[in-house]
Amino acid sequence: MEGVTLLSSRVSHFSLRVKIALLLKGIEHDDLPQDLRNKGQLLLESNPIHKKVPVLIHNGKPIVESVIIVQYIDEVWRGESPLLPPDASLRAEYRFWTDFIDKKLLDCLMRFMRGDAKNEEFIENCELLEGAFTKLGNEEEGPFFGGARMSFLDVMLAPYAVWIPGIVGVMGLKPASQEQCPRLHNFFQSVLAHPAAKLALPTVEALKEFLVARSAVYRGK
Amino acid sequence: MEGVTLLSSRVSHFSLRVKIALLLKGIEHDDLPQDLRNKGQLLLESNPIHKKVPVLIHNGKPIVESVIIVQYIDEVWRGESPLLPPDASLRAEYRFWTDFIDKKLLDCLMRFMRGDAKNEEFIENCELLEGAFTKLGNEEEGPFFGGARMSFLDVMLAPYAVWIPGIVGVMGLKPASQEQCPRLHNFFQSVLAHPAAKLALPTVEALKEFLVARSAVYRGK
Numbered sequence: 001m002e003g004v005t006l007l008s009s010r011v012s013h014f015s016l017r018v019k020i021a022l023l024l025k026g027i028e029h030d031d032l033p034q035d036l037r038n039k040g041q042l043l044l045e046s047n048p049i050h051k052k053v054p055v056l057i058h059n060g061k062p063i064v065e066s067v068i069i070v071q072y073i074d075e076v077w078r079g080e081s082p083l084l085p086p087d088a089s090l091r092a093e094y095r096f097w098t099d100f101i102d103k104k105l106l107d108c109l110m111r112f113m114r115g116d117a118k119n120e121e122f123i124e125n126c127e128l129l130e131g132a133f134t135k136l137g138n139e140e141e142g143p144f145f146g147g148a149r150m151s152f153l154d155v156m157l158a159p160y161a162v163w164i165p166g167i168v169g170v171m172g173l174k175p176a177s178q179e180q181c182p183r184l185h186n187f188f189q190s191v192l193a194h195p196a197a198k199l200a201l202p203t204v205e206a207l208k209e210f211l212v213a214r215s216a217v218y219r220g221k
Numbered sequence: 222m223e224g225v226t227l228l229s230s231r232v233s234h235f236s237l238r239v240k241i242a243l244l245l246k247g248i249e250h251d252d253l254p255q256d257l258r259n260k261g262q263l264l265l266e267s268n269p270i271h272k273k274v275p276v277l278i279h280n281g282k283p284i285v286e287s288v289i290i291v292q293y294i295d296e297v298w299r300g301e302s303p304l305l306p307p308d309a310s311l312r313a314e315y316r317f318w319t320d321f322i323d324k325k326l327l328d329c330l331m332r333f334m335r336g337d338a339k340n341e342e343f344i345e346n347c348e349l350l351e352g353a354f355t356k357l358g359n360e361e362e363g364p365f366f367g368g369a370r371m372s373f374l375d376v377m378l379a380p381y382a383v384w385i386p387g388i389v390g391v392m393g394l395k396p397a398s399q400e401q402c403p404r405l406h407n408f409f410q411s412v413l414a415h416p417a418a419k420l421a422l423p424t425v426e427a428l429k430e431f432l433v434a435r436s437a438v439y440r441g442k
Contacts, residue, residue, distance in 0.1 A: 049321065049349065061310055068316045075309040088296040089282055095289045100270065128270065 004029035007043055007055040009036055011202050011210045013106070013159035014066035015054040020155050021070045023196035025077045067098055070155055083152035090136070094145070094153040097132050101156055105129070109163070112173055113211075113218040119174050126176035126184055129157070133183035143183075143190035150194065154187075159201065161191035166207035170215060225250035228264055228276040230257055232423050232431045234327070234380035235287035236275040241376050242291045244417035246298045288319055291376055304373035311357070315366070315374040318353050322377055326350070330384070333394060334432075334439040340395050347397035347405055350378070354404035364404075364411035371415065375408075380422065382412040387428035391436060 006022065006029050008015035022029050034043050034053050046055045046062035056063045056072070063072050074083040084091050105125045111117035133145070141147030144154040167173045178185045191197045202210075211218075227243065227250055229236035243250050255264050255274050267276045267283035277284045277293070284293050295304040305312050326346045332338035354366070362368030365375040388394045399406045412418045423431075432439075 049325075058310075063310070063313045063317075065317060065320055068313050068320070071316070072309055072313045075312065088293055089279075089284070091296065092284045092289050092293045095292070096284075096286060099286055099289070104270075 002059060005032055005057040006030070007032050007034050007046065007057070008053050009034055011207055012053055013163055014052075016159040016200055017066045017155050018054045018056060018069050018073070019200040020150070020158055020197050021073045021083065023200055024081065024083070024150060024155070025073060025079060027073065027077055067102070067156070070152060074152065081149060083146075083150075083155060085146075085151065093132075093136055094151065097129075097136075097153055098156045100125075100128070100132075101160075105160070109167060109173075110218075113167060113171055113215075115219060122173060123176050123180065126181050130176075130181040130184050133187065137183065139183070143186045150191075150197070154191075157187070158191045158194075158197050161188040161197070162201050162204050162207050164188070165204045166211050169204070169208045170211040171218075223280060226253055226278040227251070228253050228255050228267065228278070229274050230255055232428055233274055234384055235273075237380040237421055238287045238376050239275045239277060239290050239294070240421040241371070241379055241418055242294045242304065244421055245302065245304070245371060245376070246294060246300060248294070248298055288323070288377070291373060295373065302370060304367075304371075304376060306367075306372065314353075314357055315372065318350075318357075318374055319377045321346075321349070321353075322381075326381070330388060330394075331439075334388060334392055334436075336440060343394060344397050344401065347402050351397075351402040351405050354408065358404065360404065364407045371412075371418070375412070378408070379412045379415075379418050382409040382418070383422050383425050383428050385409070386425045387432050390425070390429045391432040392439075 004022070004027055006015075006018060008019060008031065010033060032042070034040060036053070039051060043053065043055065044051055046057060047064045050064065052064070054064070054066055054069060056069045058072075058076070063069050070083065084094060108117050108121050108125055112119070112122060136153075137145050138147050142149070145151050146154055150158070164173070164175060168175050176184065192201075225243070225248055227236075227239060229240060229252065231254060253263070255261060257274070260272060264274065264276065265272055267278060268285045271285065273285070275285070275287055275290060277290045279293075279297070284290050291304065305315060329338050329342050329346055333340070333343060357374075358366050359368050363370070366372050367375055371379070385394070385396060389396050397405065413422075
């Protein structure tokens with residue numbers, strides 16, 4: 001199989017990262033949306049251990065796990081807009097906060113949806129991310145960690161621009177206020193207005209519909 | 222603070238990865254072993270979010286999380302023995318299997334120690350790693366994923382050369398046989414004989430003592 005194919009699902013925050021990265025880099029690709037309740041042969045063969053989306057198939061070779069795929073994309077299509085910065089210590093910071101998003105922010109949101117995490121824990125995580133913006137971002141250059149353009153870390157966080165309002169709308173999560181987290185707030189607004197992210201992300205309304213349909217599953221876990 | 226300082230604990234598998242990487246690269250550094258039951262100010266300040274070892278402090282800047290630290294070391298001290306290979310798709314494979322070690326192998330061992338995982342699950346994970354050796358390693362070149370010398374992925378897996386025999390000895394884990402996993406078996410033997418790994422790793426006896434002392438804690442969780 002020649003070229004680039006993305007096996008994804010419409011709302012998966014992990015899939016959305018990869019879709020945004022492909023669009024940011026302007027990489028031509030085919031989309032193969034997957035039915036996760038009835039997994040197809042190609043998905044099972046491409047990711048036999050985890051059996052999950054996203055999978056990027058590049059010239060017949062499957063790459064799996066969103067963080068690994070986005071790094072791969074950045075290494076293969078380095079081009080004029082690298083996602084990871086050249087400075088090793090800043091790369092380490094970007095990787096640290098990516099890990100934070102996956103281990104703390106996501107984990108806390110998943111537990112909240114199951115009725116198993118306090119709203120304060122989510123606010124604390126947002127405040128830590130606000131601190132990351134203050135430490136790593138340059139407000140004068142733009143709203144993203146990468147300044148005026150989206151970097152690796154921006155891609156990692158971007159799907160939450162629709163996921164958080166979705167969980168707010170459907171499950172009653174109270175978001176951090178603009179006063180508590182001005183940079184994070186500005187980041188999410190800028191993601192929703194960004195051409196590549198706008199094209200990749202589902203609308204908040206679509207995400208809410210998904211969450212309403214799934215809420216029984218989340219609550220039942 | 223000039224130079225390189227490693228905040229670690231004597232048996233932590235995450236710390237051991239960093240120690241091995243520093244020795245492989247021949248990087249001069251100071252060791253600051255940490256008392257994890259009574260965490261010091263430097264650890265709390267260097268890793269305020271997770272408050273865990275290992276932390277590498279390089280010219281005053283703390284880097285945390287073993288996988289991120291070893292990538293940082295490889296990027297800053299690229300030198301003559303790079304740990305990550307130049308090929309992007311092989312790098313993605315190395316990152317995938319690192320993630321597998323942390324999410325599947327380690328998770329299964331921790332649950333086994335708490336009496337919460339079946340021995341078969343551990344054997345299955347070993348067989349998957351055996352498959353990774355067959356797919357990625359070149360047996361004629363040497364016992365490691367990197368052939369004759371340890372690569373990034375070898376560093377990630379190396380601490381299990383003492384951890385697995387430790388859990389076998391203290392908690393009655395039944396290891397995969399040499400017939401089931403010849404390459405994995407050969408890998409662990411070669412790690413134990415490797416100059417840098419030998420210097421970094423505790424002996425199996427020391428690890429057993431640690432596990433005996435900690436087994437009540439593991440079982441009580």
